[in-house]
Amino acid sequence: ERHLELATPTTFFLSHAWGAYPYQDHDRVCQVGERLKQKDDITVFLDKDDMSGDTKRTMAAGIKATDVVLVFITQGYIDRVEASFENNCQYEWQAACNFNKKLYPIVMEPTLRSPSSWGTVLSAKLGGFIYSDFAEESNLLSCVDTIMKETLVMRPPEKTNVFPFG
Numbered sequence: 001e002r003h004l005e006l007a008t009p010t011t012f013f014l015s016h017a018w019g020a021y022p023y024q025d026h027d028r029v030c031q032v033g034e035r036l037k038q039k040d041d042i043t044v045f046l047d048k049d050d051m052s053g054d055t056k057r058t059m060a061a062g063i064k065a066t067d068v069v070l071v072f073i074t075q076g077y078i079d080r081v082e083a084s085f086e087n088n089c090q091y092e093w094q095a096a097c098n099f100n101k102k103l104y105p106i107v108m109e110p111t112l113r114s115p116s117s118w119g120t121v122l123s124a125k126l127g128g129f130i131y132s133d134f135a136e137e138s139n140l141l142s143c144v145d146t147i148m149k150e151t152l153v154m155r156p157p158e159k160t161n162v163f164p165f166g
Contacts, residue, residue, distance in 0.1 A: 014072065
């Protein structure tokens with residue numbers, strides 16, 4: 001299992017598919033984004049708030065400027081990333097990988113709790129990572145807490161002018 005090490009402030013890009021019933025993926029991703037925005041020193045790039053003009057250019061700029069890409073894993077996201085045609089999920093995934101961004105998976109469906117179920121592309125890159133479980137609506141707070149715990153490291157203490165050898 002791998003942990004991310006970041007210093008605050010931190011910017012998150014929320015990469016997800018706009019799924020519908022029964023999971024209401026976009027609404028749930030927005031809930032995570034809103035909770036993260038309530039934390040000190042956290043900035044969130046979320047399409048509904050931050051998308052304007054040329055979509056691909058805006059996505060690429062948002063990913064390039066971010067510290068961590070939160071990957072919200074749903075069957076729809078897996079299908080889009082592995083699709084043979086270009087789409088926004090695939091573009092975000094490729095941009096995050098090309099810019100060598102830190103990636104953090106968040107499982108959104110109960111059947112996807114095993115990384116082996118994440119398809120070839122996602123499981124190859126993210127299979128060894130710790131992930132947050134947001135497969136159940138009631139897990140919102142623990143999901144956000146896990147994101148914060150696993151992706152943020154406290155700033156080092158201030159250095160003093162005290163030297164051990166005088």
